[in-house]
Structures are given as structure tokens and as C-alpha cells.
Amino acid sequence: MVPHPCAPHPTPPAWLERVRIVLVGTSHPGNIGGVARAMKTMGLRELALVAPRCDPHTSEAVARASGADELIHTATRHQRLEEALSDAAWVVGCSARTRTMPWPMITPRRFSSRLADEVAAAGEEARIAILFGREDTGLTNDELAHCNAHVHIPTNPEFGSLNIAAAVQLMAYEARQAWLEAIDDDESTPLGEHLDADQALRTAMESVEWDNPLASHADVERLIEHLERTLILTGFHDPAQPRQLIPRLRRLLLRARLDQMETNILRGILTSVERLAKP
Amino acid sequence: MVPHPCAPHPTPPAWLERVRIVLVGTSHPGNIGGVARAMKTMGLRELALVAPRCDPHTSEAVARASGADELIHTATRHQRLEEALSDAAWVVGCSARTRTMPWPMITPRRFSSRLADEVAAAGEEARIAILFGREDTGLTNDELAHCNAHVHIPTNPEFGSLNIAAAVQLMAYEARQAWLEAIDDDESTPLGEHLDADQALRTAMESVEWDNPLASHADVERLIEHLERTLILTGFHDPAQPRQLIPRLRRLLLRARLDQMETNILRGILTSVERLAKP
Known part of the structure; x- marks a missing residue:
């Protein structure tokens, strides 16, 4: 029997679970709960908390997680950002601000179109890490300097105030899209329509079979x-x-x-x- | 002077403001505030409340709106869904559930890829409406029957519990993407062409204003x-x-x-x- 094209995919993907959300210096437990919920709705599981400025286990966090609180309980805690990134093969950091020293800057769409290739290029144990900064001041220049690329979510220039859980929701959604399209490609279904501009954006490195694994x-x-x-x-x-x-x-x-x-x-x-x- | 292709677009677009968010039977004022914030970050302005089951002007709503509360104050109120849709040329309804009678079902990505054409096809005064249902029970079959198409946000089949503000955030983001891509097309900028991978990497570097010219x-x-x-x-x-x-x-x-x-x-x-x- 042919499954309905909108039927849910049967099992969570191995590789989507290797996309890690890293929160740096989060202040509000409710936001950590909202992030957990946003992640779980899109099939992400790995949460890393770097130097949180609040207790992530409050009742507010659990309430906002709305059934996704196991992601808070299994979250790793780190004093230093480097610890949360040590096994990451591709690190992107969400940044609203223009920095004094420009860094390669991609959109969430480009993140999505590159993700499957980045996962393929990484070793089997390697992770993809997406960094989100403090609610008030974002990521510092030192933290942003750990990223391979920065991601700017294209918001209204007159009102760019995205809640951190909303930003995680958008990036997790783009990660899930990448996975769904990769699955479609694998299954040779016609659903994978986005073969034009997005497809062309895959980088020189990953568009061929590379001869060595990426460095961690x-x-x-x-x-x-x-x-x-x-x-x-x-x-x-x-x-x-x-x-x-x-x-x-x-x-x-x-x-x-x-x-x-x-x-x-x-x-x-x-x-x-x-x-x-x-x- | 030619503006930098990645400079923020100067004014909100006429047509993006014609995308209306319609909330049916919302129970929690905080969610209405979260929806207003999500809309404004993506440049949407028109909010319609159909038979809300709460006061949308509470302090909780204003707090969650986080600076976007004018969208709550200018929101229209309606007893019947038809009133909120009367000037809409294309109506899509977000639905998590499979219905007894199948309806044209699109993904948020297809919504995005169709939106500019739907706007162009609609009259100048016409609106595009995106419907969101109750926090607990969604949209009824009668309400879904007002839609030209249903949108299913592809969530984790084991945990599809998207907060309503998060769902609005995703759809508003896809609407903004459609607008940004349409603007790029209109201006015939070469950015949309993505000739090859090498070009893509250079585009990534130049998508911020780089601080030094490329080496020859x-x-x-x-x-x-x-x-x-x-x-x-x-x-x-x-x-x-x-x-x-x-x-x-x-x-x-x-x-x-x-x-x-x-x-x-x-x-x-x-x-x-x-x-x-x-x-």
C-alpha cells in the first residue's frame, strides 16, 4: 500500500538527533522550557546549557516545556563554550548584530540547504551545533569567533526582537526541513522540489566526495x-x-x-x- | 547610489502587510501577545480575533507582545469566522489532524512558494488569510471547510505540540521569505542565480559587508x-x-x-x- 504523502515519517532520524542546540548564558527558565518544546516538536533532542544564569529545572521551565521537559533533564551543562562544541564538526551562531569583524553569514534557508551535506561530511559521531546567546546581549564576539558561520534570521528591520524559543523554533524547523528533504531524496520521491537555488548553494567541499573527514x-x-x-x-x-x-x-x-x-x-x-x- | 544588495529593505512591503493572521477561539491572553510579537518580527500587521475566549488586553498579553502590543490594539474582533475572511482571496488553515474528508494539503514551504503568485492573482485590496484554531481543539471541520487549502507543519509525529505563537512564527517567517524572494526577483539582482559552488562561497563572504577586498x-x-x-x-x-x-x-x-x-x-x-x- 502506498502511504499517504502527508503521513508522518515512521522513525526519528539518526542524524537529525545529532543537531545540538547550545544556549549560552540563558537568564529565564521559561525560555529554556520553551526551547525544549520547540526542539522536541521538530525532532531535536540534544540541548547543551553553557553557564546558564538561572535554574533550568523550575516549575516555570517545566510548564513552558509542555511535555518536553525530558530534554531539560538530559541537557548537558558546561562552564565553558568550548566544552559544548568539542565534538562539533559544524558550528553556526545566531547573531542579530553586525560585528566589527565580518564573518561568513548565512540565512536559515542556506543553513537548511547545507545541513545534510555537512552531516554527511562530519564523522558518524560528530555533531552540528547551533548557538544562541543571552536574551539581552546575545553572543559575545569571543563566542561568535568559535563559529564556522553566523546565521542571521531575516526579521523586520524595525522590530527584530525574536524570543529565543522562537529563534530556536525557526532553526529547528529548518533543520527538520533539511532532514525531510534528504529522506525524500533518498527515497526518490518527487516531493523534493527545492532543487534549484538551494541545491546550488552546497559548497565546493561537500559537493564532491571529500578525501578526508572534517576536523573536529x-x-x-x-x-x-x-x-x-x-x-x-x-x-x-x-x-x-x-x-x-x-x-x-x-x-x-x-x-x-x-x-x-x-x-x-x-x-x-x-x-x-x-x-x-x-x- | 546603488544600495548594497543585502541592506535591509527600506520600507515594509505593501503586500506582506496584506497577509492576515486569524485566530479562532483563543483561550490564553499570553498566546495572543506571543502571536503579535511573532507577526511583527516578520513584518505582518493585520490580526483578526474570532470569538476569543479571553480578554486580549491583559497585562500578560502586553508583556508577551514585548513591544508589539499595537497589533493587539488594532486587531479586529469578529463573532463569526466569515466576517474575518470576507475580503480574503486565499485562505489557508493550519491543521494538525487528518480530517475525515481530505482537503488540499500543503506544507509551509509550498505556502511560501505559492504566496507571491496568490498575492499577484488577488485584487489590490484583497487579503491572504492564515487561520489558527483553539489551543486545545484546533479548528473545527466547519472552519476548515472555509479554507482553500490546509497547511500541515511537519512536526515530530511523536510530539506535535506546537505552541500557537510558535506556529504563527513559522508561517509568518515563510510569508516573509516569500516576500524577500519576490523582491529579489523584482530587482533582477544576480544573487538569486547561484551559478556554482564557488560563487556561493563568495556570496556567503560578501553577504555581510566584508572588511577587506578579496585577494586577486x-x-x-x-x-x-x-x-x-x-x-x-x-x-x-x-x-x-x-x-x-x-x-x-x-x-x-x-x-x-x-x-x-x-x-x-x-x-x-x-x-x-x-x-x-x-x-
């Missing part, structure tokens, strides 16, 4: 630390007069989406330079 | 030559046993689409390493 966020962080140490050692970088040197190099390396062999090559180069500097 | 191909070639010389000097690269070292580094640097300052920084680093290698 932690790998890239170690590379950046190594680079900074080496540049101090050679005298090129003076931490007392940092200018924007390290942020610029960080942006470049994150933008390029390094694979594991590239990371190893670059670290090998750094080690050889260190030996020159202190023979 | 010749600049990048000179950088790669400099890198190769330096790696030979330090002993890391042996041209007699090249393996794939230089092609891999070349691929990485070309993929990242370097800007001019990044090229200068990298050449500065190489020069400082050269000085170490031959003091």
Missing part, C-alpha cells in the same frame, strides 16, 4: 592554540599588542572547514617552525 | 610560491618527495577565498619564518 572543533582549537604559541615564539605576534591578528587567523581557519589531514599538515609545519625558533 | 588570484599564487619556498627552507617540504603537500595547501588556501589583509598577514608570517631559517 577541538582539533581546530588545538591548531589555533599551537599557531598562537608559535607566532609568539617567532616574535611575529606580541600578545601585548594583539591587534586583530589571532581573530583574523581564527576566522580564516574556521571558514575554510579544515579536514583532518590539513590540520595535521599545519600542525606539522608549526612544529618544524618551533624547532627553528628554539634549537 | 595573482596575490594568492604569490602567497603559495612564498609558502613553498619557506617550507623548503625550513626542511618541512622536500621537492624530491613532494607527496601531495603543496596541492593540499593550495586547495585549502583557494577554498578559503582569502582577502587582501589575510594574504598580507600570511606573507608576513612566512617572511618572519624565513628570517629564523637563515639568520
Whole structure:
């Protein structure tokens, strides 16, 4: 029997559950509950709370979760953002503001059209992380500098005040759309209509079968630390007069989406330079 | 002066304001406030309340509206659904349930892809109406029978409990997407063409105003030559046993689409390493 085209898909997807929502410095328990509900409606399960500024287990949080409170109970807690990202292969951060140093900026639609490829390019255990900042001040520049790309939700320029649970709802919806379209593609059903502009947006890296797995966020962080140490050692970088040197190099390396062999090559180069500097 | 293609559009569009949100039998003032906020973030202005089961002007409604409460004050009130739909040329109703009598059923994405055409087909004074039902029981079969099509938001089949403000947020977002895409089409900007993956990556970089011009191909070639010389000097690269070292580094640097300052920084680093290698 042919299933009705609108019948729900039978099982939650393995890969949609690898999309992690990371909340940084959330102040209101109700918002954490609203985020849990928004996630669960779209089939997301992994919530990470970085330095929350409230107790996420209050009755208000549970009430707003409206049946999704197990996501609050299973949420991981972290003091530092890096801990919540260590196994992430692609990190995007929601940002309303224009930053002093521009960063690759994508729309939620482009996030959606790239997601299946990013998941495929990541290792089987790797995660995709979507960062959301504080209700009042968003993400800091340091936090945004951990992202491969920033996402700007195209809101009314005269009233851009999206509630954090609403922002999570939109991004989780776009993630689910990506999964539904990938499933449709797999099943060769004609539902996958969005083959035009969105399809063309897949990046050079993922549109071919890449020869090496992507480096993890932690790998890239170690590379950046190594680079900074080496540049101090050679005298090129003076931490007392940092200018924007390290942020610029960080942006470049994150933008390029390094694979594991590239990371190893670059670290090998750094080690050889260190030996020159202190023979 | 030609505006930047990604600059916020100057004025709210006439036609996006003709998309009306119709709430039937809403019980909770907070939800009406949340709906107003969701609408305003996406540039919608017309709210119609049909037989609300609460006072929409409570402090809770105003608090949840978070600055969008003028939409509550200007909302129209109706006893009968037909009154709220009389000037509507296209009516869609959000429905979670499968009905006994099947109705044309579209996804929010198809709603979005059809919206501009429906607006164009409607008269200048006509409206597009999106119906949302009661928090507990949704829309009745009679109410759904007023719709040209039903919209099913594709939620997790195990947890489809979308808050009404979240459902309005998603549909308003899809309406805004339709408008943004129509504006792009109208202005014949080349952004909608997405020629190839390389173009897409450049678009991603330029979709914010980047802080430096892109390096020319010749600049990048000179950088790669400099890198190769330096790696030979330090002993890391042996041209007699090249393996794939230089092609891999070349691929990485070309993929990242370097800007001019990044090229200068990298050449500065190489020069400082050269000085170490031959003091």
C-alpha cells in the first residue's frame, strides 16, 4: 500500500538527533522550557546549557516545556563554550548584530540547504551545533569567533526582537526541513522540489566526495592554540599588542572547514617552525 | 547610489502587510501577545480575533507582545469566522489532524512558494488569510471547510505540540521569505542565480559587508610560491618527495577565498619564518 504523502515519517532520524542546540548564558527558565518544546516538536533532542544564569529545572521551565521537559533533564551543562562544541564538526551562531569583524553569514534557508551535506561530511559521531546567546546581549564576539558561520534570521528591520524559543523554533524547523528533504531524496520521491537555488548553494567541499573527514572543533582549537604559541615564539605576534591578528587567523581557519589531514599538515609545519625558533 | 544588495529593505512591503493572521477561539491572553510579537518580527500587521475566549488586553498579553502590543490594539474582533475572511482571496488553515474528508494539503514551504503568485492573482485590496484554531481543539471541520487549502507543519509525529505563537512564527517567517524572494526577483539582482559552488562561497563572504577586498588570484599564487619556498627552507617540504603537500595547501588556501589583509598577514608570517631559517 502506498502511504499517504502527508503521513508522518515512521522513525526519528539518526542524524537529525545529532543537531545540538547550545544556549549560552540563558537568564529565564521559561525560555529554556520553551526551547525544549520547540526542539522536541521538530525532532531535536540534544540541548547543551553553557553557564546558564538561572535554574533550568523550575516549575516555570517545566510548564513552558509542555511535555518536553525530558530534554531539560538530559541537557548537558558546561562552564565553558568550548566544552559544548568539542565534538562539533559544524558550528553556526545566531547573531542579530553586525560585528566589527565580518564573518561568513548565512540565512536559515542556506543553513537548511547545507545541513545534510555537512552531516554527511562530519564523522558518524560528530555533531552540528547551533548557538544562541543571552536574551539581552546575545553572543559575545569571543563566542561568535568559535563559529564556522553566523546565521542571521531575516526579521523586520524595525522590530527584530525574536524570543529565543522562537529563534530556536525557526532553526529547528529548518533543520527538520533539511532532514525531510534528504529522506525524500533518498527515497526518490518527487516531493523534493527545492532543487534549484538551494541545491546550488552546497559548497565546493561537500559537493564532491571529500578525501578526508572534517576536523573536529577541538582539533581546530588545538591548531589555533599551537599557531598562537608559535607566532609568539617567532616574535611575529606580541600578545601585548594583539591587534586583530589571532581573530583574523581564527576566522580564516574556521571558514575554510579544515579536514583532518590539513590540520595535521599545519600542525606539522608549526612544529618544524618551533624547532627553528628554539634549537 | 546603488544600495548594497543585502541592506535591509527600506520600507515594509505593501503586500506582506496584506497577509492576515486569524485566530479562532483563543483561550490564553499570553498566546495572543506571543502571536503579535511573532507577526511583527516578520513584518505582518493585520490580526483578526474570532470569538476569543479571553480578554486580549491583559497585562500578560502586553508583556508577551514585548513591544508589539499595537497589533493587539488594532486587531479586529469578529463573532463569526466569515466576517474575518470576507475580503480574503486565499485562505489557508493550519491543521494538525487528518480530517475525515481530505482537503488540499500543503506544507509551509509550498505556502511560501505559492504566496507571491496568490498575492499577484488577488485584487489590490484583497487579503491572504492564515487561520489558527483553539489551543486545545484546533479548528473545527466547519472552519476548515472555509479554507482553500490546509497547511500541515511537519512536526515530530511523536510530539506535535506546537505552541500557537510558535506556529504563527513559522508561517509568518515563510510569508516573509516569500516576500524577500519576490523582491529579489523584482530587482533582477544576480544573487538569486547561484551559478556554482564557488560563487556561493563568495556570496556567503560578501553577504555581510566584508572588511577587506578579496585577494586577486595573482596575490594568492604569490602567497603559495612564498609558502613553498619557506617550507623548503625550513626542511618541512622536500621537492624530491613532494607527496601531495603543496596541492593540499593550495586547495585549502583557494577554498578559503582569502582577502587582501589575510594574504598580507600570511606573507608576513612566512617572511618572519624565513628570517629564523637563515639568520
